[in-house]
Amino acid sequence: METLVNEKQITTAKKTMSGAEAVICSLLAEGVETIFGYPGGAIMPIYDALYDYMDQVNHILVRHEQGAMHAAQGFARVRKEVGVVFATSGPGATNLITGIADAHTDSTPIVCITGQVPSSLLGTDAFQETDVIGISMPVTKWNHQITDAREIPEIIAKAFYIAKSGRPGPVVIDITKDAQFASMEFEYQKCSKIRTYHPVPKIKEEQLQQAASLINKSERPFLLVGQGILISEAQDILRSFIEKANIPAAWTILGLSALENSHPLNVGMLGMHGNYAPNLLTNECDVLIAVGMRFDDRVTGDLTKYARQAKVIHIDIDPSEIDKNVKADVPLIGDAKQVLEALLPLVSKKRHGPWLKRFKDLHKIEVEKVITPALYPQTPGILMGEVIRHISEATKGEAIIVTDVGQHQMVTSRYYNFKHPHSNVTSGGLGTMGFALPAAMGAKVGMPERPVVAIIGDGGFQMTLQELGTIFQYEIPVKIVILNNGFLGMVRQWQQMFFERRYSFTEMKNPDFIAIAGGFSIQGQKVSDRKHLVAAVKEMLGHPAAYLLEVVVEKEENVFPMIPSGAAVDDIRME
Amino acid sequence: MNKTKIEEEVTADNQELRSFNLSILTENKSGLLNAVTIIFTRRKINIESINVSETEVEGVSRYTIVIKTTREQVDKVVKRIRKLIDVFWAFVYESDEIFYQEIALYKVPTKVFLNGEKAEHLVRNNGARILVIEEDFIIIEKTGHQNETKDLLEKLKPYGVLEFVRSGRIAMSKSMRGTELFLQELHNHY
Structure with a gap:
């Protein structure tokens, strides 16, 4: 700025x-x-x-x-x-x-x-x-x-x-x-000042000192990474910051890719379909440091049972986010990068060994109960998680991943191993079905040298599939993966769990997606058998032009863990 | 986990419904009124009264808005208003933190004043004044708080009130600082 x-x-x-x-x-x-x-x-x-x-x-x-x-x-x-x-x-x-x-x-x-x-x-x-x-x-x-x-x-x-x-x-x-x-x-003159508008507030020294003091006294600090990190390009200073004080960090869906998934202090995703440890331990940490995030209800669940034991440090550039959903004990209004730079010299080196071990132990439980069965399934049909695992492995985490909205979005966010910042593009707050295909097209135009893979459900794909025409006309080599379960999967999951399996208008009779792509001269293939999956992913990624891969997945797979709507973060369910 | 007693009291106080006066300094821009009011619409907050006028600083307008809501809600709303690009600043006051007035006009038939002195006394004793006298009707003007202007309305009713109108509230803070100085301070702060 x-x-x-x-x-x-x-x-x-x-x-x-x-x-x-x-x-x-x-x-x-x-x-x-x-x-x-x-x-x-x-x-x-x-x-x-x-x-x-x-x-x-x-x-x-x-x-x-x-x-x-x-x-x-x-x-x-x-x-x-x-x-x-x-x-x-x-x-x-x-x-x-x-x-x-x-x-x-x-x-x-x-x-x-x-x-x-x-x-x-x-x-x-x-x-x-x-x-x-x-x-x-x-x-x-x-x-x-x-x-x-x-x-x-x-x-x-x-x-x-x-x-x-x-x-x-x-x-x-x-x-x-x-x-x-x-x-x-x-005559053109760039604008750099508007008298009623002050986009980057000055950081208050007193608040910095208070925040540092809370962090230094903390035995169980926990940091939440929001998109503000990416917007202010604070990913490097964030890494130095959490490494210095050994603070475990979890991310919101829009904060994803700010910190590489393989980082030892990256403890996973927050919220409704996030990871077990970060959700559960939100209610055990003593200091919660939220950076460039807005405590969306999909992250917090029931606010009256959210991190009540913790002192909250809320870092955000937008003053109207402070105290909007979660009351901040120490608000730190400012650009995320500037704040973290100012805060870094003030925090002491710490180890937090036992606290970090809590995350590892809980993660083991999730790996066993949820992650391994999702990534290496024994089911007759293909599961969404294994598709994402193959895409992640085949692209070596180097791709820009664009997701639509629904089950596939949660599964992709959970299981793609991002290596670079600004690599995750999704509709987070509004949850706009139909976002992914055009957004992937725009991302590929913006970053032609990087592979761009759109992962979309069969429902969302049909909301904006007309953009195949644009991809065709401009020869935009974007890779499109449809995870087809013949259902509006997330709604169906809720109907199953909270509406007594009354599947009201969520099943879809789908067209021949490969034929549709073919109409736009876009090559593709449909895979319904696990044994063809790896080769199909490889063929898609190796294809020089746009490509559509339709993967027929289990019709009634549910995404877990899950915090039921309105429940507390520590009510997270594994099944 | 457990809330302290003080916390509970603060919460109760924050959730009590009462009147707040918002005083907003803005650029004089078309469409801005809509941008301000949709912030209330979205939260289903009804505007009790609203007044917009130019301040002593050329090109700077002041909105005075009265709403009934909770402390917690008004604090969030006022931050949203400050976020609008064309807004300099928004203040929130409770009624005892400001001086305020409203103006009311009453239209009554002229003949009321011809039948004895009662109506004339009402005007005089209530600090009102006669604005115009037409052949058929008289317009009475009174400034005051809502309860005062409403009180006169009730008293005039038996004589036949043809029309009554009351303005939005206008208010001034109890600070010595003028608008220009405030805007200068705001500018220096950033």
Whole structure:
């Protein structure tokens, strides 16, 4: 964030151009190389201007605006850059909303530019007019409507600054068609300051001292890794910090990959389908250090029974997260990296031998009861865990893994062994089915040199499968794995456990996925027998182009451990 | 695991429903009112009264919003409001921490004042004043707290009140510090 503020301000000489061209030039001034979008009436001047800049910016024509949003999200997460989306007014803009809400919940920096009907028609229910500002307001970090072309550079500069700085988030800029056509004097200046906005709060020395003192006195400290670590690039300082004081660290689903899975102090995943030890020991630790996470209900379960014995140190850049769900004994408001850097010299070296052994002992129980049977099953049908194990082994933990929402998402988060940060892309907070296919596409566009594997359920795949068309057109070599159990598996699991097996509308009659992929000239194969699995994974990864692997898995497998909805973290069930 | 007695008392105090006055300094930007109010909508908090006006600093607006909720909720809400990009700062006050007023207008038939002096006494004794006199009706104006303006309404009712309107609350803190100085301090803090 600091670098943004100190970055040399880019200015260009004044030039007369249309508002539409000013949009493109503003994006170029922000260093944008990729745009995901879909044209339509109200954004046609911008697309027309884009025609002259095709050699400078890569525009990817998606098949549905929701796909553009998720693609931009995937791109933004792996590249650590602002994702850019174009859409037209009315339905084009409303189709973005799910993705915008997803980016808002998961703090992903996106700038969406939507076309709008001419300003003279605003409020007249004109063709394809919708109140985009009103509709997107609850799910954006900021939004603004431009009716005057002269505003374009300044507002776009502001949009990028807001989207990226502090706690990132999506921004919508709605531009009326007359403003796109109007002529203006273009001059660009990057934004580094807004008088009402202070994205990176100063760290309070007193709170640092209090936190250090609590950590130094602690016998059973426990650290929670959230996405804030990845956003502030604090993964290295995090490692030094936990290693110095020997603090076990567990992660939220969005904090996954900040700390390599093989690290001895990585004790696993938090929450509803997280690991046994970190959930159970949340209620035994004496100091809980939460970094860049927001105590989501899927992490905490019943708040009245969550870590009541512990002193809580909550490190977050967003002051509104402090005391929102869990009361902080010591709030530390600031950028995660800056806070950990300031805290590191203040904490003493510790061993915490017996405490770490508690995690190891409990983990052994989980390995025996849950993990081994999931990864090396004896069942007739293939289990999801073994598929993930094979993908993890075959990619050596080097891939970017993109997951959708549901059972496969939990299984993948639990069993893929990540080696590098920014390698896990998923819809964490909003839980948007249909996220993975377009997000994987965006991630692959952002990181063409890394393997990108999308792991998706049969339900979620059918929500956005139109993006196979985009993958086909732009030859994006993304690997797609469908774990097909013929059910909306997570809902079915809940129906089995909490609704007396009343499987109300969760079973699906699925199409021939390989034939569908074939329609887009995407090769694939279907595996239902364990003995073909390893070879199929190998073939997929070795294939030079996009590839679809459908794995037929056990129809009624449940994901364990599980903290039933509303139960306490230490009520975690192994079966 | 067990909560102490003090903790229990604090919790009870935090969960009691009462009136809070929010005073929010913002940029003068269209659409911002919506951004502020949806924060309440989402939590199903009803706004008791709202007033927006420019402050003594050009381009800076002040929202005064009265809501009925718990201390715990208002503390969360006020942090959310501060998070809005175009908001400088939001304060939360209980009613004894501020000076506040509301203004009420009452429209009564002119003939009421022609039939004896009772109505005129009511105006005089309640610190109200006559704003306009038309041939058919008179508009009376009174500033005061809600109970006071409502009290006059009840007293005027027997004479026939054609229309009654009351403004949102406006309030000032008990601090000597002006808006400009506060914004300067806020700026220096970051």
